[in-house]
Amino acid sequence: MTAKTSPHKAIPIEGLSAWVDDGDSIALGGGWFANHPMAAVRELIRAGRQGLHAITVVGSVDIDLLVAAGVLGKVSFSMVTLEAFGLAPNFRRAIEAGTLDFVEYTGLGLNIGFEAQGRGVPFLPYRGPFGSDIPARYPEIYQTVECPFTGESLTAVRAVQPDVAIVHALRADAEGNAQWDGTSGPDVEMVKAAKKVVVTCEEVVDRAVIEANPHMTKVPGYYVDAVIEAPFGAHPTSHVPSYGVDAWKLLDYATAAAGGSFDSYVDRIRSEDEASYRAREIGERGEVLRALIDVAKVLNPEEVSA
Known part of the structure; x- marks a missing residue:
């Protein structure tokens, strides 16, 4: 049986490297400080992967850490x-030094590229991006086309097909039936576009749990090749409704990354497994991060003004 037809796709996180080869293009889910597949990012570093082409709509600590690790x-x-904590230091240094190749999309353009591939067409048109010089800079991605019905000039975005999509549910x-209870960002479009799909998740559950909440299933199992249980797998970013963003650890990260020497931070990740990472970085603080979600549920403008 192939992975697509096997009903048993759950693997340990150490098995992730079997799905990602050196030089692969990998679409990483999440956006801003939410839902990034950070456990998978750390595992790719431990596996010593190199030459990967990361594709991200709104990347964060995930991209910055992979750059620092030379992946x-x-x-x-x-x-x-890094949002409130400023620019992504490792990413910026690599771009400025010319050591990291890059392609800049508009956010909508990249999402449309994923959607085109998911629909099985070579491109999709849209209006815009008006005033941007990005289309002219990347003619291999953007072209102007004429609508055959109205004659209107539209921007065509070439389909984007990652070798692997990694998302956190x-x-x-x-x-492989994966559920979200909140935003899934660009994850679904990435999944539909990719050749292979790995889903990390807070927990692997019985199919009956999935069937009891069908409205939450945003990625059906037939898209998925491998499933990895990774509690706190988005940490230090958030995964609502399980836990809030760990601003304390992100501040530590931003401070260390801005210092210019980041080797000790990366070496520590390389030297431990994911369970050891959770024990060191989260521990009993996990209850605090979960409590942030409960506070957000009851907080309202009247209470703030009072």
């Missing part, structure tokens, strides 16, 4: 940011 040879992106069963 990436290229990045296609619309934005890479709330839960999945062993068949």
Whole structure:
């Protein structure tokens, strides 16, 4: 049986490297400080992968860490940011030094590229991006086309097909049916576009749990090749409704990355497995991160003003 037809796709996180080869293009899910597949990112570093081409709509600590670890040879992106903590230092240094190849998309353009591939067409048109010089800079991606019905000039975006998409879900069963309870960002479009799909999730559950909540299934199992249970797998970014963003650890990261010497941070990740990472970086603080979600549920403008 192939992975696509096997009902037993659950693997340990150490098996991730079997699905990602050196030089592959990998679409990483999540956006801003939410839902990034950070456990998978750390595992790719431990596996010693090199020359990967990361594709991200709004990348964050995931891209910056992979750059620092020497895993990436290229990045296609619309934005890479540490948000309130400033620019992504390792990513910026590599771009400025010319050591990292890159392609810059508009955010909508990249999403449309994924959608085109998922629909099985070579491109899709849209209006825009008006005022941007990106289309002229990348004619291999953007072209102007004429609508055959109205004669209107539109921008065509070439389909984007990653070798692998890696996304982080709330839960999945062993068949790959994956659920989110909140935003899934660009993840679904990435999954439909990719040749191979790996879903990390907070927990692997019985199929009956999936069937009891069918409205939450955003990725059906037939798209998925492998499922990995990874509690706190988006840490230090958030995965609502399980836990909030770990601003304390992100501040530590931003401070260390801005210092210019980041080897000790990366070496520590290489030297430990994911369970050891959770024990060191999260530990009992996991309850605090979960409590942030409960606070957000009851917080409202009237309470803030009071």
